[in-house]
Amino acid sequence: MARHTYNLGQVQMKTTIGRRGGMRAAEKPKDFKSAWMMVLRYSRPLKWMIILGIACAVIAVILSLFGPNMLKDITNLIQAGMKSGSFDLDSIVRLTVTAMVLYVLSALITYIESYTMTTYSARLTQMMRRDISRKLNSIPLSRTDSSSFGDLLSRVTNDVDTLNLALDKTVAELIAAAITFLGCMIMMLITNVELAISAIFFAILGFIAMKYIIKYSQPYFTNRSIFLGMLNGHIEEMYAGHVIVRGFNGEEESEETFSEINEKLYVTNWKSQFLSGLMMPIMELVSNLGYVAVCVLGAYLVSRGSIDFGVVVAFIVYVKLFTQPLTQVAEGTTNVQTAAAAAERIFQLLSEEEMEDETGKIDHIDDIENAEVVFDHVNFGYTPERTIIKDFSFTVYPGHHVAIVGPTGAGKTTLVNLLMRFYELNSGSISIGGIKTSDMTRECVHSLFGMVLQDTWLFNGTVRDNLIFGKENVTEEEMIEACKSVGIHHYISSLPKAYDTILTDDSNMSVGQRQLMTIARAMIHDAPLLILDEATSSVDTRTEQMVQDAMNRLMKGRTSFTIAHRLSTIRDADIILVMKDGDIVETGNHEELLNMHGVYAELWNSQFTEGGTI
């Protein structure tokens, strides 16, 4: 009885964990070539590393290809010795030493290659991460607020790692494998055509078999990741809803669904593993068959006197060298594909449109103390189809307190978004002290406002860092003074390292203390205008009073915009903006609004009415 129907599209999007597994369904990039071209273009500052890396890979392989040839010569010398009775040991030692030198050189150069490629890939992805982090702060909030952006970001974090691994290992490996393959082929053909052809024949046979297996096992891998996604989805859902599962005795039902998916996962799991696991034995078989073919055919040729035995010995090594790259190529192509898909998403993020360049705009305003905030025929909508703030004009006088009220989802944060220029207006203007905010840089607008949000955002770092938060030239005294005035200094002093205590997620800081911290932060930044978002959930009465006092102290002498939840705040406001369905429907002070008998009056009264009609 699986009542939970799954939406495949959704599940696939969420399957981030599945992609971490070792073997996986190959992810197809949209445009393989252009993805890699983008990676190359992005690698321009590191181009010398790529060139060095690839050059080393080529040289190392070529050097190692001479080895078997010398082995052949040594064998022939031994055999000649066995026939004649006099061994040319000097030549053998000389050959051995030469081969050893070549091998040592080849190993050194291989290491240089690996070192270079590791460095290249690490530096490249470091650059990418840096650019992503910069990007994050330079694209408009309208984009980052969308959920698809969050998904993209969390996927990209993994993608960078995927690309890193592919560039570190796979690319050089693929190149080396290709050269080994070609080089071996040439060396074999030069040494003996008949043996070469028989060896190549088996290699091609193996390659075909492998391609076939990969193709055949692909659907199992795809199903596997689908089922894994479903299972993980179910796990997440059940754990997150644990109280309901337990509270409603839903354990059995949940376990049934789990077992059902788990069983399906098991089947696709072993089948896909078995099929892809066939690759190794098949390659071994092919390698063995090639070995046998070379031995037998070689023996035949030797007994006919057309080749030396040394050729056979050399070929035994060649066959081994020759079949090895095939597995690498097969695995490598899958990795390169996945990496290309990862690269596409990374560059998609990196090419997100940024906010317009603002050089030349006003970047500093002095003497803002007594400035009015004027909304002049403001029109705004989150989507072009729907204008939610229509032709809104309004003046806030210096030192006035504005309360923004309305039911949840009425769009109270919209005003904050517009004031702070997080979003751009469709038309009209907002000006502060007579200067349109659109004529200032965003930094300038932001510097005019202090902001305390309901979500008391503190980060992992010291108390000091959290308070000062990027502001320059803040003296110790100023900081302590601010903390004293909001009443948090005493608490901070009681922390193990006072202002240098590092805050972490599990820090024992209460909601109230966090609120006081953010208020102190706004105090330190000392901006003439203020945006406050009152917390809905109350803290204990004493702390609440402290927070309220601190907020009042902060608001003193500053023009403030408050998203208000407390009736006292609303009543004391100089002006109230009532919002509904995104629009500002009424403005005025408490008495005026009540007398309008409109939305505000209804909102105000509804919470006190007993029973009654709706």
Place this chain on the structure above:
Amino acid sequence: MLKLFRKMTGKQVMYVFLLIFFLTCHVVMELTVPDYMSDITKLVNTEGSDIKDILRCGGMMILFSVLAFLASITARFFSSRLAASFSQHLRHLIFTRVESFSMEEIDRFSTASLITRSTNDCAQIQNIMSRAFNMLIRVPIMIGYALFKISTRYWQWTAFTGASISLLVGLLIFLIIYAHPKFRKMQYFTDNINEVTRENMTGMRVVRAYNAENYEETKFAKANSDYTENALRARRAMGLMQPAIRFVNNELNIGIYCIGAFLIAGAGSAEQLEIFSEMVVFSTYAARIVRGFMGLNMIFNMIPRAEVAAERLNEVLDTVPVIRDGEKEEGEGKKGTLEFRNVSFTYPGAGMPAIKDISFSAKKGETVAFIGATGSGKSTVANLMMRFFDAGEGTILVDGTDIKDYTQKALRKKMGYAPQQAVLFTGTVRSNVSYASDDIEEKVRKAVRIAQAEEFVSQMDGDIDADVTRGGTNVSGGQKQRLSVARAVYREPEFYIFDDTFSALDYKTDRVLRNTLKKETSGITTFIVAQRIGTIKDADRIIVLDEGRIAGTGTHEELMRNCRIYREIAFTQLSQEELA
């Protein structure tokens, strides 16, 4: 990790033995192939030998190659079944264990961590099982058997091979000591990077408002470079292995032949051919050993991460839920009654008790409400009624019987619960409302109507069969809350427990919902935890909690008269004249 493997079922252990058997077969067959090469070598180097003999040897080589291949794929069959079946088993064990956890264990691990353990860590184990298990068994057999075959009269070869291999062993040890800890540290640095990014994302508005973009970027750059430097050091060291293995692989051949030349030159002519053919085969075996090392290297790379995963899984499996079932299915006293007798409770790890010495009782059909500031212990009362936690001191009686004497199932069957955070599951409106009960359409419709959800449900595509997406993201917060209430109503319970359920509703809906509930499902004892005075004003009894203690009990009017804390709460919410 071994501890985890002890959880294998009989069938899986059988797979292990079959696996060992077929892998041994495989190694023996595979290593028999070069033996015939030695025969061929002799034949070729003996004047006038028959080409048929060579072909016969070739035939035997093919035969053993094919046998080795068959043994190998049989082994693969068992190993893939083993890996898949064990990970299935493991996931099931973990999942059912977590499902049996009480809130105490859930809180101890945190939901997020339990999710990672059940998904990522299980995948990690499966990964090592499928990729390394085979090799873990095969490589020692391979190396052992090859060493056995290789032990000839000529110590020079053995010594040379030994020296070459010890180079690899030395390197391997160096990597385990130097690079592996760095790999383990990698997770820490990755978390760090993700943390800074997450921080920047969640605090986006604050970061921009304070023009702190540069500050954040500098911080990120630090995390980024810490990660990169550590990764570089680890990976550069690991990069040594590949060239080293290839070098040993190559030099071994040449070295063996060079030594062979001296041995042959020093031997009598009768023995020369014998040594020569032995040499050809010896080099083949030596190559196998080196190949075995490549496998070992791969396993060693995977083990540290799997080890961590195994530890984390064991932690879950070793945790036994503290809440034990009683035996009773039914209460012995009057139905619909609930009583707290001097109940105290302290959350695990917390210093202060969340509630202290709470006593009250509710008769059938009564509505009892709880109000107080955040942290006053309101929700704790609800959690204890549901037996999500066990009370530390005192007893809770439901229908006259201690709730610890009930089976958890029987107790919760009596409860219609709607939590603070409404939870909806993937499925339909109907499957959510009738959750874990028989699905009767009429009842679903009735519950939806009572919970004031009819209007928006009828507008959804498919009415009560409309899809609910994962986490209920396609309905609003208030709608979720109403469906959550409908689910509680659907059970036709003895008790309703509404833990701050109504705060997401607007005042109007809140009021209508409560009125309808009272009218249509009278006789059900109701507990309401709330923050808004409006929600609880008309309750039969209101219990005011302050820092875990009862600060007042009575009706709204009584409390307004004689409970200071209640008045304080009321005054912050209502204006004086409305309260009068």
